[in-house]
Amino acid sequence: MDYENIxxxxxxxxxxSGIRKFFDIAANYDDVISLSVGEPDFKxxxxxRKEAIKVLEKGRTNYTANSGLxxxxxxxxxxxxxxxxxSYDPSHEILVTVGGSEAIDLAxxxxxxxxxxxxxxxxxFVCYSPIVTLANGTPVIIxxxxxxxxxxxxxxxxxxxxxxxxxxxxxYPNNPTGAVMRRNDLEEIAEVLRGTDIIVISDEIYSExxxxxxxxxSIVNIEGMKERTVLINGFSKAFSMTGWRLGFAAAxxxxxxxxxxxxxxxxxxxxxxxxxxxxxxxxxxxxxxEYMRNEYDMRRKLIVKGFNxxxxxxxxxxxxxxxxxxxxxxxxxSQQFCEQLIEKYRVAVVPGDAFGECGEGYIxxxxxxxxxxxxxxxxxxxxxxxxxGVL
Amino acid sequence: MxxxxxxxxxxxxxxxxxNDQLAAxxxxxxxxxxxxxxxxxxxxxxxxxxxxxxEEEFDKNSVCAFIEVRxxxxxxxxxxDIAAIIAQYDEVSSVYLMSGGxxxxxxxxxxxxxxxxxxxxxxxxxxxxxxxxxxxxxxHRYKEKxxxxxxxxxxxxxxxx
Numbered sequence: 001m002d003y004e005n006i007x008x009x010x011x012x013x014x015x016x017s018g019i020r021k022f023f024d025i026a027a028n029y030d031d032v033i034s035l036s037v038g039e040p041d042f043k044x045x046x047x048x049r050k051e052a053i054k055v056l057e058k059g060r061t062n063y064t065a066n067s068g069l070x071x072x073x074x075x076x077x078x079x080x081x082x083x084x085x086x087s088y089d090p091s092h093e094i095l096v097t098v099g100g101s102e103a104i105d106l107a108x109x110x111x112x113x114x115x116x117x118x119x120x121x122x123x124x125f126v127c128y129s130p131i132v133t134l135a136n137g138t139p140v141i142i143x144x145x146x147x148x149x150x151x152x153x154x155x156x157x158x159x160x161x162x163x164x165x166x167x168x169x170x171x172y173p174n175n176p177t178g179a180v181m182r183r184n185d186l187e188e189i190a191e192v193l194r195g196t197d198i199i200v201i202s203d204e205i206y207s208e209x210x211x212x213x214x215x216x217x218s219i220v221n222i223e224g225m226k227e228r229t230v231l232i233n234g235f236s237k238a239f240s241m242t243g244w245r246l247g248f249a250a251a252x253x254x255x256x257x258x259x260x261x262x263x264x265x266x267x268x269x270x271x272x273x274x275x276x277x278x279x280x281x282x283x284x285x286x287x288x289x290e291y292m293r294n295e296y297d298m299r300r301k302l303i304v305k306g307f308n309x310x311x312x313x314x315x316x317x318x319x320x321x322x323x324x325x326x327x328x329x330x331x332x333x334s335q336q337f338c339e340q341l342i343e344k345y346r347v348a349v350v351p352g353d354a355f356g357e358c359g360e361g362y363i364x365x366x367x368x369x370x371x372x373x374x375x376x377x378x379x380x381x382x383x384x385x386x387x388x389g390v391l
Numbered sequence: 392m393x394x395x396x397x398x399x400x401x402x403x404x405x406x407x408x409x410n411d412q413l414a415a416x417x418x419x420x421x422x423x424x425x426x427x428x429x430x431x432x433x434x435x436x437x438x439x440x441x442x443x444x445x446e447e448e449f450d451k452n453s454v455c456a457f458i459e460v461r462x463x464x465x466x467x468x469x470x471x472d473i474a475a476i477i478a479q480y481d482e483v484s485s486v487y488l489m490s491g492g493x494x495x496x497x498x499x500x501x502x503x504x505x506x507x508x509x510x511x512x513x514x515x516x517x518x519x520x521x522x523x524x525x526x527x528x529x530x531h532r533y534k535e536k537x538x539x540x541x542x543x544x545x546x547x548x549x550x551x552x
Contacts, residue, residue, distance in 0.1 A: 023550035038552040041545065125552065175552075294392070298401065298416035302408075305415040348549055371405045375412075 014133065017126040018354025022338060026348040033377050034348040035365045038175060040240040040321070042295075045288040048239065051280040055273050062272060066264045067256075068096025068248070069275045075282040076248050083207070084218045086226060092253040095260055096270045100205040100234035100247035102263070105131050107201045107230040107249060108167070110258040112137035116166035121152045122356025123324070124171040125203070137166065143358035146315050146326070150179035154188040161192075167199045170219060173206035176355045176364035177324040178300075178317020180210055183217040190222040199255070200229040205247070206320040208238035208289050211297045216319075227252055230259075235274075237320075238289055239281045244274040296321050299367040299374060306378040307365075310385055321368045324352065328361040330388050337363060344387070345380040394419065398427055399436070403537065406440045443536050446500070455484075455500045456507050458515065459493040459525040470494060473520045482510050493525070504528075 004012065019038075026032055043049075055061075067073065073090035081087045088094050097103040104127060112118060114136040120128045121142045129139040142160050144150045152170065170189070172181040181189070193200065202219050210216040220226040234247025249259060269275075300317065307314040307325045314325040327337045334351035341347050352362030367374060385391040392400075394417055401413060410421040410428075417424065431437040446453050462473050470488050477497055478486045487496045497515070501507040507526070516524050532540050 017552075019550055019552060023548060026549045032549055034549045036550040037547045039547055041547070294397075298397070301415045301418070302412055305412065350550060371401070371408065375405070375408075 010133065014130050019126060019350055022348070022350055022354065025339065026342055029342055029346055032342060032346045032348050033373065033380065035367070035369065035374070035377050036348045036350045037366050037368055038322075039242040039368065040237060040292065041368045041370065042240040042292050044240050044244070045281070045285050047284050047288075048241065048277045048281045052273050052277040055276045060272060060276060064096075064269045064272050064275055066269055067094070067260055068270060069272075069279070072096055072275050072279050072282075073248075075279045076250070079282045080231075080250060084216070084221055086218065086220050088250045089253065093250055093256050095249045095256050095263060096275060097234075097247045097249060097263065098267055098270050099236060099245045100203060100232050101127055102267065103230075103232045103234070103247050103249040103259075104128065104169075104201065104203060105134075106259040106262050107199075107232065107251070107255070108132055108137065109135045109262050110255060111167050111199055111201075113166075115164060117162060117164045118166060119157070119160055119168040119198075121156075121169065121171065123150065123174070123176055123352060123359035123362070124169070124355055125175045126354060128169045128171070138164070140165070141356060143356070144177075144179070145358070146313075150174060150177040150315065150324070151181055151185050152189060154192050157189060157192050161196070161198070165196075165198050167201055168193070170200050170202040172202075172204070173210055173216070173319025175206065175320050176322050176350070176352065176359065176362075177315065178320050178322050179315075180318040181217075181219075182214060183221070186217060186219050186222050186225075190219065190225050193228065194224045198228070200225065202229050202231050204231060204233045206237055207233060209293055209296055209321060210319045211293070211300060212318055230255055235278055235281055238292075239278075239285060240292065241274070241278070241281065244271070244277065246270055246274045246278050296367065299369070299371065302371065303365065303367045303374055303378070306374075310378075310382055311391055312385070321366055323365045323367065324359075324362050325365065326362055330385070330390050332388075334360055334363060341381065341384050345384045347377050347380045347384075395427055395431065398424065399431065402428075402437070402440075443538050445532070445540060447532065450502070452503050453500060454502075454504050454507050455498060455529040456511075457527045457529060458497040458499065458511060459527075460495040460497055460515070461493045461522040461524075462495060462520045463522055464494075465520070473518065476518060477515065480510070480514065482506070 073094040076094050077088050077090045108131050112135040116137045117140045118132045118137050119140050119142055121144050132139040140160055142156050200219055204218060207216040220229050220231055230249055230251040232249050235241040303323055304314050312325040314323055317323050334353045338349055338351045350364040352359030397417055410424040413424045414421045464470050474486050474495055482499045482501060483497055484500050485498045489496050511524055511526055
């Protein structure tokens with residue numbers, strides 16, 4: 001059969017994620033010490049796992065309502081009220097999804113018609129552009145730079161807005177850079193958007209991993225923005241629940257209503273066991289989150305110091321669990337650097353260009369690992385840099 | 392958590408972190424870390440630093456045992472005297488006073504099975520005040536001092552989103 005002719009041209013033209021490609025390379029080597037995962041090393045807190053066992057014992061394994069268990073939507077609302085001082089109507093403005101990724105997909109598909117433009121700041125997570133393409137929209141990349149702390153600036157935003165602009169993805173705290181948009185940064189963005197019909201899709205999956213004295217600020221906290229924002233968050237990163245596949249979206253009722261339709265036909269409902277367990281996560285696990293955040297914070301400082309001492313300029317990340325050092329002084333491309341590092345010293349990090357062309361010259365390094373693991377990896381990277389003659 | 396508590400937690404995870412590294416993680420100076428550590432040592436809160444050895448790998452013949460010891464406490468000093476006597480033997484790696492069915496939990500380490508048996512029969516059991524001993528040999532270690540002996544407990548893929 002001639003599959004090339006049979007299969008969708010649009011889908012065939014999509015590239016596999018650059019992270020995925022590098023995974024295939026890394027899988028060829030033994031004894032690899034990895035600094036490349038995008039998931040926590042902590043186990044899901046025991047209270048959550050225990051709840052899942054209880055749910056199974058009771059045989060609560062049916063579908064839930066399409067939009068998610070009522071008690072979970074209420075718990076999500078309580079959580080948002082507590083954390084970002086904003087409340088939603090749990091019946092109509094909150095939708096429980098299969099991870100934050102599904103929520104992003106739903107939001108884009110609910111908003112975008114053919115030819116609509118969606119603004120995507122990069123470097124950023126790999127899914128936004130393909131999702132927009134699949135929805136027949138046009139991804140419009142806004143490149144951010146280390147000079148701006150990898151933040152989206154009002155100036156760059158204005159330059160990319162056209163009459164066709166439908167939505168802006170706001171991926172902060174950012175994977176892979178660790179950049180965070182603070183309140184004053186968001187005020188500037190809001191100033192540009194308030195008079196428009198542009199909807200913000202705010203991917204705040206790393207919100208609980210914001211470091212420093214200032215707490216996470218959501219764009220919905222800025223005046224006039226809640227009505228034009230789809231807030232996306234989930235359980236994977238904050239609660240170490242990646243495999244449970246659970247996220248949520250909170251947005252004005254008309255948007256959630258359309259998202260719900262797509263979710264209803266494509267997914268039916270999020271995993272029931274995960275949903276029950278997530279209620280416990282939101283209600284009883286605040287201390288666990290704090291503990292994990294504190295551990296990440298100390299590792300962050302250790303690894304930033306390590307890279308700076310090796311002479312690789314490292315932008316100080318304020319969120320998530322990645323650092324994004326520049327490797328430009330080595331003269332290698334991101335791909336070359338990562339391939340040689342794994343080939344010669346068996347350390348896996350992700351090439352920065354996997355997160356957009358402007359990520360070229362950088363590498364993404366995850367610190368979701370034990371201190372000993374991080375120290376060993378740093379020692380190996382140091383040897384590599386010595387061999388390259390840049391240290 | 393205070394800075395000192397955080398320092399203790401970090402050293403618990405990895406006592407080989409340098410003062411420089413600890414200082415970076417605790418937002419302070421290496422001198423401050425040195426001062427805090429010294430204070431913790433002087434006050435007896437930190438009594439030493441040691442490696443966690445996988446004894447089975449290090450010396451395949453070595454034997455460790457966990458011994459339940461019942462003793463009769465003395466009026467003046469309770470269990471302290473007898474515990475101190477037991478603790479001073481080189482073979483003994485830990486001594487704890489326990490609640491429940493026996494009094495002292497003693498772990499000992501010998502180069503072979505006979506060593507351990509001789510220690511119990513010749514030195515521990517005959518001690519004045521020792522009423523009985525029950526010896527359990529350690530067959531395999533899974534976790535010690537928060538560290539797992541199991542290899543590859545990280546089930547995450549090498550590279551992920």
